[in-house]
Amino acid sequence: MTAEPADTQDSEAPPRPDPTPYLGFFLADELYGVPLDQLREVARLSHLRRVPGAPAGVAGLVNLRGEILCALDARTILASAPREHSETPFVVALRGFKDPIGLVVDSISDIYSVFPDEIGPAPVTWPAERAVCCIGTAAVPAGLMGLLDLNRLIKV
Amino acid sequence: MTFDTSAFVGKFVEEARDRLKALGEALLRLEQAIAAPESAAGAGRAAAIDQAMREAHSIKGSALMLGFTDISQVSHVLEDLFVAAKRGAALVDGAGFDVVFGAVDVLSTRIEQLARGQVEPMEVGELGQKLKALLGVEEQRGRVPFSTSVDEKGTRPLSQTPVPATLRVPIEKLDRLTHLAPELVVQSLKAFERHTELRRLERILSRLRDRVREARLTPDSPMVDRGAQLAEYADGLDLLTRRVREFLVEFSDDRVRLNLITEELRQNVIELTMLPVATVVDAFPRAVRDLARTFSKEVELTLRGRETELDKKIIEQISEPLTHLIRNAVDHGLETLADRERLKKNPVGQMVLSAEQQGNRVLISLRDDGRGIDPAVLRAAAKRLNIAPPAELDRWSNEKLLDLIFQPGFSTRATATDVSGRGVGMDVVRSVVERLGGAVRVQSELGRGTTVTLNLPLSLALLRVVLVEAGDELFAFPTAAVRRIINLGPEERKQLQDDPFLNVDGEAIPVAPLSMLLALPGPLPGARQSVLLAETSEGRFGLLVDAVHQEQELVFKELKGPLRNQRTFTGAALLGNGDIVPILDVPTLFDMVSRAPSMQASPVIPRRVALRAARVLVVDDSLVAGELQKNILLAAGYESDIAQDGVEALEMLSQKAWDLVIADVDMPRMNGFELTVRLRADETHRETPVIIVTSRDSMEDRRRGFEVGADAYVLKREFDQTQLLDTVRRLLGRGVASGSRGTYA
CATH class of the missing domain: 3.30.565.10 (Histidine kinase-like ATPase, C-terminal domain)
Structure with a gap:
């Protein structure tokens, strides 16, 4: 047992703020992250019911275990590249919003912890639609992840 | 009057007859008990008073609920009399009994009047005074708070003793609940089974683990056949995999089943708290009759x-x-x-x-x-x-x-x-x-x-719907609005194409294909189509659909989030197989159909939204017309929003860039012509194309539209979405800088 007091060391450097965990997902090869505390669940999208006359940005309705969820088309909202492969997409169900809502995404990457000081600006090459929906970007092992501002995104 | 209270009144009459009879009998017993020697009378007297009290109380309650205030007033005073008597006051002398019996007779007469359908209340003032006088004699110290005056129009609370709140539920609804209970028991047994199976699996797994550990600790020697060991483990794993897979299948079945039961249970419980509007409105015809008298009206x-x-x-x-x-x-x-x-x-x-x-x-x-x-x-x-x-x-x-x-x-x-x-x-x-x-x-x-x-609102309700097919998709249409389903032969179909009206009972009813209204692909050639003849409070209309499926009862779910504001669908529901079916909004469809100009409009296949959709501002004070145009534009991949009039349009134009404006002429505050003039005078909007959509079709109006600088003029009666979209495409396509103006659609 070492009886070295840890106090002195702690007071030297200001404590690094806690990281925020994000769920990373892909739209084609673009990586985006949803704050984990706003995530309800992730499910494979077996059947999407399109709604004629729905606003652009709404992919349709999804049956999530008996609940009807309005699924947003993340691709349209973020002006992302079209889908490349035809694998079953996923729906990322969100929580903390007035109405049950979800995002249709291509695939799930992983959970990444992002420290506030790791957040960088959105690339200038991004379309404006995408830039307004993100609080910034973070470099994670799978690539550069756009950190989504869901309050902005679901308004679209 | 079409209103039918006979069910209630009939029941009341039956009940009141029985109770009055019992009351009369109790009174007789009471009178005899009082006349008898003190010692013998005690028990019989109390029982008789109790019964008389109960009967009077019940009659009072029922009469109050049905609004027979005369009956409730008399029975109320009777009840008070019996309450006083119970507390030991010598009830009444012979003359007093006469009055009480008289009251029972009056009530009986009144009940028989009701039985014959005579509902006018009778005059009870005098009888009430007499009964109250009896009470006054009994209650000289005034210990019972007796606030009801018989002359007052019955405004006193229903009952002084709080009655626990109860709810009448039709047996049918309870039956459905009752049937769910055994299902839940079955599910619970299954959960138990699954648990047992999981323990078995765990045992197999730990046995296998022990064998592997054992083998690892055994040093290599000619005695040890590693190949045989591996084969044994592989077999064990095979078995485990198979059983886990079976378990998963069963477990997921259980889960689905349990979900269904839970959902059904939830609905049934909610349904228990649903009451027919009749509960309230059935009292109104009578109230109206009374009111009409007050004002000498009929x-x-x-x-x-x-x-x-x-x-x-x-x-x-x-x-x-x-x-x-x-x-x-x-x-x-x-x-x-x-x-x-x-x-x-x-x-x-x-x-x-x-x-x-x-x-x-x-x-x-x-x-x-x-x-x-x-x-x-x-x-x-x-x-x-x-x-x-x-x-x-x-x-x-x-x-x-x-x-x-x-x-x-x-x-x-x-x-x-x-x-x-x-x-x-x-x-x-x-x-x-x-x-x-x-x-x-x-x-x-x-x-x-x-x-x-x-x-x-109806937070949740089971809705009877007919499932219809259009553009290869299912939609639900509320059964309540369906009057008839007409199957069409090829001849009739063709006829409808030329003239979008169907003659039903001598009335020409507008018909439009659902696929067109929803901008879905049309049916394959040769499809057997039907017309759903529907009725709203506004009028009748026909909906041409590709197929009509069976009627169903679905659980209504509200559309939420960004779909909350659209008007084409009131909600959605889940079908038995888990598919979602949107529920059509009947009044919106009526508006769409009565505005749909002709069936020649070819179906517009919804385009995928372009990365940067052109923005079209629809200016229309009619929400439905505006919404229709907006939806057509949205379906065609444009971004669109509605301004209620010219003033709002200018506001919206100043906030955001719009690529095209579609304006109605007649609007409050600022009409379409004025709006166009203002736009043409404005530096930033001078080049924004403007389409005037209107019901005005005089030459003068067209000229006016041309003069103020509109780019196109579309008549509402000729309005169809192909034409609208063509015009929009043409004006957007030629680019805002181009100066060719004045082409009239």
Whole structure:
């Protein structure tokens, strides 16, 4: 047992703020992250019911275990590249919003912890639609992840 | 009167007969007991009083509920008499008994009158006084708070002793619940089985683990056959994998089943709290009759949709606002007999109270054929009350003026009558309805009548729907609105294409294909199509669909999030197989069909939204027309929004860049021509293409449109979405910089 007091060391450097965990997902090869505390669940999208006359940005309705969820088309909202492969997409169900809502995404990457000081600006090459929906970007092992501002995104 | 209280009254008569008989018998026993020697009488006396008290109390309660105040008043005093007697007061002498027996006779006579359908109340004042006099003798010290005066019109609370709240539930609803209980037991047994299976799997797994550990600890030697060991483990793993897979299949079945049961249970429980509107409205025909007498008018109230069910909590609260509306209608809405005769109207004022479920809403409307509300009078009153600057009030639409009657303290009458001043209390109606999450709207036609509609929510309801197919997808259409389903032969189909009307009972009914309205692909050639003949309060219409499937009862779910504001669908529901089916909004479809110009419009296949959609601003004060155009544009991949009039359009144009403007001509505040002039005068919007969509088709109007600088002129009666979209595409395609103007569509 070492009886070295840890106090002195702690007071030297200001404590690094806690990281925020994000769920990373892909739209084609673009990586985006949803704050984990706003995530309800992730499910494979077996059947999407399109709604004629729905606003652009709404992919349709999804049956999530008996609940009807309005699924947003993340691709349209973020002006992302079209889908490349035809694998079953996923729906990322969100929580903390007035109405049950979800995002249709291509695939799930992983959970990444992002420290506030790791957040960088959105690339200038991004379309404006995408830039307004993100609080910034973070470099994670799978690539550069756009950190989504869901309050902005679901308004679209 | 079409209203039928006989079920209630009949029951009441039956019950009252029995109770009066029992009451008479109890009184006889009581009289005998009092006459008998003291010692022998005690027990019999108390029992007789108890019974008499119970019978009087029951009669009072039922009579109150049905509004037979004369009966309830008499039985109430009787009850009080028996209560006093129970406390030991020597009830009455011979003369007193005569009065009490007399009262029972009067009640019996009255019940027989009711049985013959005679509902007019009888005069009970004198009898009441006599009975009260008896009570007065008994209660000289006045210990019993006896507040009811028989002369008062029955306004006292239903009962002094609190009765626990109860709810009558049809057996059918309870049966459905009862059937769910065994299902739940089955599920619970299955869960137990799964648990046992999981333990077995765990045992197999740990045995296998032990064998592997053992093998690892055994040193290599010729005695040890590693190959055989591996083969054994592989077999073990095989077995495990198989069983886990089986387990998963069973478990997921269980989960689905349990979900279904839970959902059903939830619905059934909610349904228990649903009551038919009849609970409230059945009392109104009588109330109207009484009111009509007060005002020396003749009024007939027709009830429609009494069976429509509504949440019990809502039912309990709408009685008061509805009563208020009815009083208003009888007092102010309907003219006097003399006036009606002079106006050659039916001397008997007609009122219709109807309830109807539309999606997750219940619409309750009260229509009268009276004088209507004069917007000019409202405007004058608004000026007097300084509600807005006079110049502004002059520009207000009739709708906006009518809405004033819901403002607190707004009245167009100099003095409010005892029953209701027009407007007085309407604010209360609105606040009650809005508190329930509803809305109230008034429509009025001068000289023709007034309709007040309460639009109330139905948080959850089972909805009967017909499933129809259009563009290879299923949609649900509320059965309540379906009048007939007409199968079409090829000939009739072809005919419909040339002339989008169907002759039904001598009436030409507009028909439009659902696939066109929803901008879905049309049917394959040779498809057997049917027409769903539907009826709304506005009129009838036909919907051409590719197929009609079976009728179903679905659990209605509201559309939420960004879909909350669209009008084509009221909600959605889950089918048995888990698929989602959107539920069509009947009034919106009616509007779309009656506006759909012709069936020649080829179906527009919804395009994938381009990365950067062109923005089209629709300026129309009619929400439906605006919404229709907006939806067509959205479906075609444009971004679109609605401005209610020119002023709002200018506002929206200043906030965001719009690539094209579609404007109606007739609008409040600023019309389409003025808007175009303003745009052309504005540096930033000079080049924005403008399409005028209007019902005006005189040459002069066209010229006017041309003069103010509109780029195209589309007539509403020729309006079809292909034409609209073609025009939009043409104007957007040629680019905003191009100067070629004045092409008329």
